[in-house]
Amino acid sequence: MNAGKILLVEDNPDDVALTTRALKSHNIMNDVVVAHDGVQAIEYLFGTEGRPASDELPAVVLLDLKLPKLNGMEVLQRIRADGRTRLLPVVILTSSDEERDIIEGYTLGANSYVRKPVNFVEFTEAAKQLGLYWLLMNQAPPQPRR
């Protein structure tokens, strides 16, 4: 299994708990790093003045769209704009299936768009599929060299 971390960008603590539980329940033991808003996500990926970014990029970013401060689309834009994170797999995981969100997400370079089902059993299944696909099946882009 890919040892990379999962970066979950999600402001709703309930969703954080449920998503983490869903991932764990399928033996996806990878570390889940949670960013509670867009700014935290950017800071984790690119570092801040005091703390440099971690050498290793996450295996996948699970990105919610409606976030405080910096929304998901803006985060995605920043990720795609930077040479180091340009190829980073990003899965939009959100409540909405508004067409304009789907179109904008893919336009900005999202690798996948998954709508969170209300039914937790279905949600767990989706999390499992996501984990299996992005951590096992998918051949991740090579880690950038510093």
Place this chain on the structure above:
Amino acid sequence: MPLRDWPIKRKLTAMLLLISGLVLLLTSAAFVTYEVATFWQTTSKNLSTLGRVIAANSTASLAFANEADAREILSALRAEPHVVAAGLYDADGRLFARYPGDLPGDSLPAGPERDGYRFAHGYLIGVEPVAEVGSERLGTLYLKSNLKAVARTLRLSAAIAAGVMAISLLTAYVLAAVLQGRISQPILALAETARAVSTRQDYSVRAPKVSEDELGVLTDAFNQMLGRIEASKEELRRYATELEQRVAERTHELEQRNEALRRNAAELLAANQELDAFAYSVSHDLRAPLRSIDGFSQVLLEDSGAQLDEAGRGALHRVRAASQRMATLIDDLLRLARVTRAEMRTEVVDLSGMARDIAAELQRTTPARQAEFAIAPGLTARGDPRLLRVAFENLLSNSWKYTAKQPRPRIEFGSVEVDGTHAFLVRDNGAGFDMKYADKLFGVFQRLHSAAEFEGTGIGLATVRRIITRHGGRIWADGAVDRGATFYFTL
């Protein structure tokens, strides 16, 4: 300038002069002729008197052949200067005496001519017999008188005639010049008025009326015509003003309406944007708590299910079912909102193909069920393919749903003429509905079946109607309980 283009004044003057001239000429000619004739008569009478006197005096000299005496008598003719020659012939026709004495012999005829007075070679010739009263003829007297006096008289009368004519013509000219004005003045005034009207477009001028004759009638008629034209022009002007006013009013009204429309459009746009923002927010925010409710109920069931009794677990299942049902409701409502605000892109849509696709999809999702689909081929309509697909999905899945308890389900799509309009229909032999509630079919959240009987949110047909309405069409339904339902719609 040709005669017919002369000004009327000149024509009238010329006409009057021509007539008076002609009349004068004829009169003068008559006068001169009369004068000459009278003078001629007088002259020849005088000559014949003279002839008879001399002939009477000459009888003795002829009878006694006294030549000197005869010459003496003839020389008395000196008192008559117009007598240029005279001769006395004897009975045998020989010239006996002549006057004047030195007259050449050949100036007189060789022998006596026949008696009488006549003109010859520009002279008046008189031949008078010489005889004693009651005795035989003794000889013949010959007199030759020139016509100088006649010519003088002729000249004089011609001069008089010419003078009279000149004075008369002058008078006629002056009178004509004055009198033609009586006729030409009103005509000229009319012409001047007509010119003023046509050049200045001024219909308020009037031709002055001079007389009560035909020209007066003409002037009156012309003035009346001008009056009528002026009145119509005034009327036209009034109409034009009225029209302008009405146009201005209408324009103002239209501008106000436009303004109201603009305001309405802006309000509508704002409302649409609000709806859009609302739907977007609902789509993102309303489902999150439902996920928590369902998710943590499931967590509770998984982690602590064993510690709960059957009723507790049942309650949790109900919580989960309710939250999932609410999620479906939200999704359906969002779809309805989306149908309302979606931009229409019209093209020709293959409705039969679309119906076949959806039928196949329904069969695929529920392979356990069997239903007969009767889809008429080749039906097309102009519309937005995505919206029409949503409508067809709703209608066909409704039929699919409500025929679930039917042993031989049949679902039909076709077209039919209703009251002269072309309508499409979706018909099934399912649960149907009571026509009493037909008006409730298309309302939001309106359901004619309980959730236990048939699942549903009561939004599907509202969505269908919204789509048909947006296409400018109409939808209505026909049915009976347990006898199936037919949905008709136009596009």
